[in-house]
Amino acid sequence: MTEDKISENIEEYLEVLYRNGSNGEQVSTTQLSKDLGIAPGSVTQMLKKLEDLGYITYTPYKGATLSDEGMKIAQKITRKHRILEKFLLDILKVKEENIHEQACEMEHTLSDEAERAICTMLHHPDLCPNENVIPACDFDFGSCQECFSQKDFDQVMNRKFNLLSISELTGDTEGTISFIRGNDDLLDDITQKGIKVGQPLKYEYVENSLTDSYLVNINDEELNISAEMANNIFIRV
Structure with missing residues (x-):
């Protein structure tokens, strides 16, 4: 499934699952409901949909874990959010209390090419302003030096596995x-x-x-x- 076919709503769910269970931990419906501000019943229905799409494994009354495909999408959107927060604060000097909301609005439309350019501008940051780790990009490089050496973005390949x-x-x-x-x-x-x-x-x-x-x-x-x-x-x- 290509990125432009994934709804913002699905990306938000996967992002919260990643934030609470990036290393395969099961995230409860209660936790998701609290973080998303959505009623537990609605969360349950969405989790069933996400499982049908292959993005998660859902166990009723226990919670959900990300699949490999769900992890790939979740890491990508989380990376864009956190690197945008860094960009908004450090480069554009947006007030810190406003950067989260603005990053939420921008993350779904930021292209991979623009994300790569921002990362280079910021000298490959590892932490967002809240000191959460920025996930690795999904470009098929072994280091940032290799990435920087490839000037033509059209020649950049995507990594097939998660990190x-x-x-x-x-x-x-x-x-x-x-x-x-x-x-x-x-x-x-x-x-x-x-x-x-x-x-x-x-x-x-x-x-x-x-x-x-x-x-x-x-x-x-x-x-x-x-x-x-x-x-x-x-x-x-």
């Missing part, structure tokens, strides 16, 4: 490092630690742990990485 940053993981996870985001200085710091695309990674989640640093196992070697690195190293899970 999560290390800092987004909420359970013990094994995956493959598939994208590293950041400017030249950050990429150099990550490279100096011996971290690169294609390496296997294991992460043991510790609930309520401090998030100043993350302990990961890469190629059977334990490494302590900063929160900034964890926000910008993405794995295919």
Whole structure:
């Protein structure tokens, strides 16, 4: 299904599901009703529709989880929202209390090409103004340097799988490092630690742990990485 055939209403539901369950967590109907300001009965009907479309798995009285396709759409719209908030605040100097609403209005019509241009202008940001991680783009690059080197947007391909940053993981996870985001200085710091695309990674989640640093196992070697690195190293899970 192409992006222009997906309604704003569906994108809003998937965005809220991603915000509450980006790593496969089940999100309750009650939580969705609260976040969306919609009656539980209406939410239930929409969840059934989203399951029929293949975007979620829905369990009555328990909640919903995103499918791979639903995750792809949810990450894309969430990324556009958060990068727009950053753009509105840092570049256009819109009042902080107004940026969320304006980003909500703009996210559904922002083209992929414009999103890429904004990302480059902002030097590949990792956090929105509320300090939530900006999801990775879905372009088929291993780093922002590769993206910047491709000047012709018509030649840019889309990635076929979804990614999560290390800092987004909420359970013990094994995956493959598939994208590293950041400017030249950050990429150099990550490279100096011996971290690169294609390496296997294991992460043991510790609930309520401090998030100043993350302990990961890469190629059977334990490494302590900063929160900034964890926000910008993405794995295919």
